[in-house]
Amino acid sequence: xxxxxxxxxxxxxxxxxxxxxxxxxxxxxxxxxxxxxxxxxxxxxxxxxxxxxxxxxxxxxxxxxxxxxxxxxxxxxxxxxxxxxxxxxxxxxxxxxxxxxxxxxxxxxxxxxxxxxxxxxxxxxxxxxxxxxxxxxxxxxxxxxxxxxxxxxxxxxxxxxxxxxxxxxxxxxxxxxxxxxxxxxxxxxxxxxxxxxxxxxxxxxxxxxxxxxxxxxxxxxxxxxxxxxxxxxxxxxxxxxxxxxxxxxxxxxxxxxxxxxxx
Amino acid sequence: xxxxxxxxxxxxxxxxxxxxxxxxxxxxxxxxxxxxxxxxxxxxxxxxxxxxxxxxxxxxxxxxxxxxxxxxxxxxxxxxxxxxxxxxxxxxxxxxxxxxxxxxxxxxxxxxxxxxxxxxxxxxxxxxxxxxxxxxxxxxxxxxxxxxxxxxxxxxxxxxxxxxxxxxxxxxxxxxxxxxxxxxxxxxxxxxxxxxxxxxxxxxxxxxxxxxxxxxxxxxxxxxxxxxxxxxxxxxxxxxxxxxxxxxxxxxxxxxxxxxxxxxxxxxxxxxxxxxxxxxxxxxxxxxxxxxxxxxxxxxxxxxxxxxxxxxxxxxxxxxxxxxxxxxxxxxxxxxxxxxxxxxxxxxxxxxxxxxxxxxxxxxxxxxxxxxxxxxxxxx
Ligand SMILES: Cc1cc2nc3c(=O)[nH]c(=O)nc-3n(C[C@H](O)[C@H](O)[C@H](O)COP(=O)(O)OP(=O)(O)OC[C@H]3O[C@@H](n4cnc5c(N)ncnc54)[C@H](O)[C@@H]3O)c2cc1C
Numbered sequence: 101x102x103x104x105x106x107x108x109x110x111x112x113x114x115x116x117x118x119x120x121x122x123x124x125x126x127x128x129x130x131x132x133x134x135x136x137x138x139x140x141x142x143x144x145x146x147x148x149x150x151x152x153x154x155x156x157x158x159x160x161x162x163x164x165x166x167x168x169x170x171x172x173x174x175x176x177x178x179x180x181x182x183x184x185x186x187x188x189x190x191x192x193x194x195x196x197x198x199x200x201x202x203x204x205x206x207x208x209x210x211x212x213x214x215x216x217x218x219x220x221x222x223x224x225x226x227x228x229x230x231x232x233x234x235x236x237x238x239x240x241x242x243x244x245x246x247x248x249x250x251x252x253x254x255x256x257x258x259x260x261x262x263x264x265x266x267x268x269x270x271x272x273x274x275x276x277x278x279x280x281x282x283x284x285x286x287x288x289x290x291x292x293x294x295x296x297x298x299x300x301x302x303x304x305x306x307x308x309x310x311x312x313x314x315x316x317x318x319x320x321x322x323x324x325x326x327x328x329x330x331x332x333x334x335x336x337x338x339x340x341x342x343x344x345x346x347x348x349x350x351x352x353x354x355x356x357x358x359x360x361x362x363x
Numbered sequence: 364x365x366x367x368x369x370x371x372x373x374x375x376x377x378x379x380x381x382x383x384x385x386x387x388x389x390x391x392x393x394x395x396x397x398x399x400x401x402x403x404x405x406x407x408x409x410x411x412x413x414x415x416x417x418x419x420x421x422x423x424x425x426x427x428x429x430x431x432x433x434x435x436x437x438x439x440x441x442x443x444x445x446x447x448x449x450x451x452x453x454x455x456x457x458x459x460x461x462x463x464x465x466x467x468x469x470x471x472x473x474x475x476x477x478x479x480x481x482x483x484x485x486x487x488x489x490x491x492x493x494x495x496x497x498x499x500x501x502x503x504x505x506x507x508x509x510x511x512x513x514x515x516x517x518x519x520x521x522x523x524x525x526x527x528x529x530x531x532x533x534x535x536x537x538x539x540x541x542x543x544x545x546x547x548x549x550x551x552x553x554x555x556x557x558x559x560x561x562x563x564x565x566x567x568x569x570x571x572x573x574x575x576x577x578x579x580x581x582x583x584x585x586x587x588x589x590x591x592x593x594x595x596x597x598x599x600x601x602x603x604x605x606x607x608x609x610x611x612x613x614x615x616x617x618x619x620x621x622x623x624x625x626x627x628x629x630x631x632x633x634x635x636x637x638x639x640x641x642x643x644x645x646x647x648x649x650x651x652x653x654x655x656x657x658x659x660x661x662x663x664x665x666x667x668x669x670x671x672x673x674x675x676x677x678x679x680x681x682x683x684x685x686x687x688x689x690x691x692x693x694x695x696x697x698x699x700x701x702x703x704x705x706x707x708x709x710x711x712x713x714x715x716x717x718x719x720x721x722x723x724x725x726x727x728x729x730x731x732x733x734x735x736x737x738x739x740x741x742x743x
Binding site for chain 2: 168288293299
């Protein structure tokens with residue numbers, strides 16, 4: 101089974117601050133990590149490959165040269181091959197231009213059975229790239245998945261989380277799945293995995309002309325999104341806790357609800 | 364020539380070891396300590412990560428990494444639980460080490476792959492009731508009888524002793540020749556006459572198994588001698604030189620755990636209306652701790668680098684071990700002080716770090732012995 105997993109290197113938002121004047125992220129000194137849900141996507145890819153008894157997991161990422169570190173990290177988990185899409189022409193891409201770039205890269209890779217993406221990146225929170233990539237490729241997509249297994253070589257059973265419960269969908273391959281962190285526990289790279297990631301696994305760097313991506317469709321030029329304003333949501337007031345005997349708490353709660361006219 | 368930057372590969376190895384230790388070791392370290400329990404389950408998880416065969420060549424199922432990498436991983440594992448790093452250091456430095464350096468091809472093929480895969484556990488038995496610091500004074504003897512050696516004697520304080528599938532045992536094959544009459548044997552569990560005696564009840568590294576080994580007319584095939592008769596002392600001393608680099612890394616890991624706990628506590632705990640960290644007396648203490656940890660790490664890395672470069676490193680290994688171990692005790696002592704009374708209570712982890720740190724000043728040569736080793740190099 102040939103699987104492509106898309107990953108993104110993101111600043112560790114546990115560590116991020118916003119510049120109060122420009123409203124942009126201060127990236128200085130903030131460590132970079134593999135987007136958390138993308139690690140789950142890689143884990144899902146690896147387990148499906150192993151369950152199928154063979155095939156290949158190719159990881160791809162669009163980003164600056166430093167994003168190599170993120171790709172090596174998922175190679176260390178056990179992915180077979182990595183592609184870094186790196187070119188100044190890719191810079192400033194919104195979700196559409198990113199999906200378009202990934203689309204051209206996937207075309208370049210050629211044959212595949214499944215694409216897996218993390219649901220969303222913690223630095224953008226849009227959850228758009230996966231679905232857009234599926235649209236570019238004109239293949240079915242299943243979003244918010246928490247697990248998947250092969251029904252047969254042509255069909256994947258995907259369990260997805262919805263607001264009201266779980267739904268299992270049989271999707272014909274090739275397809276695209278976006279995955280939540282509930283899907284699995286990503287494996288921790290072994291020592292050999294780490295060494296092989298740097299010494300053995302094929303690693304490619306592709307630019308815009310190599311993947312045949314038209315300059316008008318990628319990077320800032322291919323991005324219709326315009327950021328009008330960024331702001332920090334004002335903090336919600338402090339919560340408070342009612343403690344003590346349950347019956348007493350409920351009475352006080354009802355009193356408070358009336359008092360503040362909340363219902 | 365000098366660089367203080369790890370390669371991206373080393374950074375990834377270190378981050379992975381840290382994540383593994385925080386996920387699989389740290390949550391149960393306190394409980395294993397309390398119960399004084401050696402966990403086979405955890406040992407096999409550590410082996411699956413590849414940490415039992417770090418320095419074992421790839422052709423024998425290991426990772427084929429260098430000593431520097433070994434130190435990075437030992438530091439991370441020791442930060443979570445020093446006892447687990449004892450098991451790792453036995454397998455890597457004290458047993459795989461001598462087999463790689465002095466063993467025959469058959470011995471390498473037979474013993475290294477199951478060690479690296481974690482299917483077999485092992486121990487290194489040098490110490491005896493009357494041969495501690497004076498390790499040459501071996502009373503365990505082996506006498507040749509046809510194609511076999513007959514082994515008699517008792518080893519004490521042997522890490523992994525009670526759980527090992529085989530042991531490297533140093534014994535005298537020629538009392539008159541003294542240290543030139545010592546020989547290293549591989550003795551497998553189940554060999555008639557080989558039994559495990561008392562299991563020790565310990566102050567620290569309680570999740571590591573420490574036991575007595577007894578040999579009574581134990582018949583060992585000739586093929587189980589490492590490096591030939593009479594080479595045992597050389598093999599033991601060379602092995603301990605290598606092991607000391609790892610003990611330095613252990614000290615650094617334990618001390619880092621104590622420092623991090625103390626720093627966190629000093630930020631959270633308030634007295635006289637401010638966090639402890641705002642009291643300069645304690646802030647300076649934390650600075651000293653951090654500076655000592657970095658010093659010890661650099662000594663350890665230097666010794667590892669020398670060993671990787673195949674240069675002489677015995678003095679540097681002794682320095683890394685001596686400074687790293689005494690530093691760990693000092694830092695853990697300070698960490699308890701910063702915690703006040705809470706540091707003395709088992710709800711906080713620093714008392715475990717303090718107890719664990721203490722062994723690093725004792726095994727693989729006491730601090731006094733390290734000073735003698737260093738003196739023999741620098742005062743000549
Ligand atoms: C938990 C644990 C695990 C161990 N694991 C192993 C193992 O796996 N394999 C193994 O073979 N051994 C192991 N040992 C044994 C350890 O290496 C010895 O305990 C250590 O070498 C000291 O020997 P000793 O206990 O006989 O002390 P002694 O040699 O009796 O020393 C007592 C004191 O005298 C000092 N001293 C001795 N000689 C001199 C001198 N010439 N000048 C100045 N001071 C001196 C010592 O430094 C020490 O302070 C372990 C010990 C422990 C406690």
